[in-house]
Amino acid sequence: MKGIFAASFLSIVSIIFVGCGETNTANTTTDKNAANQKNQNSAAAATTPSPAEIAGGASIYKEHCAKCHKEDGSGGKVDVDGVTINAENFVSEKMKKMDDAKYYKYIAKGIPDEGMPAFEDKLTEAQIKDVVKYIRTEFQN
Ligand code: HEC
Known part of the structure; x- marks a missing residue:
């Protein structure tokens, strides 16, 4: 009788241990994933654009964006065709x-509805990417 009790006690203890072990592993994996994600994000953000991309982005910005978002990127109220809009x-x-x-x-x-025009017919995907690189480097650093 004693033996059976001891055995079942032991197996309960080991179930608890295994249980704890599992939750811990699960937590560490999630944490690791989060950390990896973070690293990937900052790696992507840290990619330095080439001078050509910035120069391209700058001329696109000046031609297509500056009249509303201003040369310095500060935006604000602008009149476009008699309508006052508030550029970002x-x-x-x-x-x-x-x-x-x-x-x-x-x-x-x-x-x-807010006065921000669509550029998909005026700019290529590469030009849109360059103008975003320009905005990031010029106004957000
Ligand atoms: C005719 C004026 C005008 C021009 C030109 C213009 N924008 Fe805008 N843009 C706006 C306005 C107004 C808003 C704010 C919309 C709102 O309130 O949600 C805006 C919003 C935006 C947003 C979204 C911000 C948000 O609220 O999430 C981005 C990004 C943006 N503009 C980029 C550009 C870029 C890049 C160009 C040039 C290729 C450009 N815009 C040209 C008027 C303009």
Whole structure:
């Protein structure tokens, strides 16, 4: 009788241990994944654009964006065809935090109700990427 008790006690203890071990491993894996994700993000953000990309982005910006978002990226109120619109300020914390994918989307599709034009017919994908690189380096560093 004693033996059986001892055995089942031991197996309960080992179940508890194994249980704890499992949750711990699961947590560490999630933490590791989060850390990897973070590293990947900062690696992507840290890629330095080439001078050619910046120069290309600068001329696109001056030609297509500056009249509303201003030469210095500060945006603000502008009159376009008699309508006052409020262009986004690229120097703001909010715009620093917004990821590239969102920039590409807004630039390509525009925000018609707010006065931000769509550029997918005027600029290539590469040009849109260059102009975002220019905004990041020039206004957000
Ligand atoms: C005719 C004026 C005008 C021009 C030209 C213009 N924008 Fe905008 N843009 C706006 C306005 C107004 C908004 C703010 C929309 C809003 O309030 O949501 C905006 C918003 C944006 C946003 C989204 C910000 C957000 O709220 O998430 C991005 C990105 C952007 N513009 C990039 C550009 C780039 C790059 C160019 C040049 C290729 C450009 N814009 C040209 C007026 C303009």
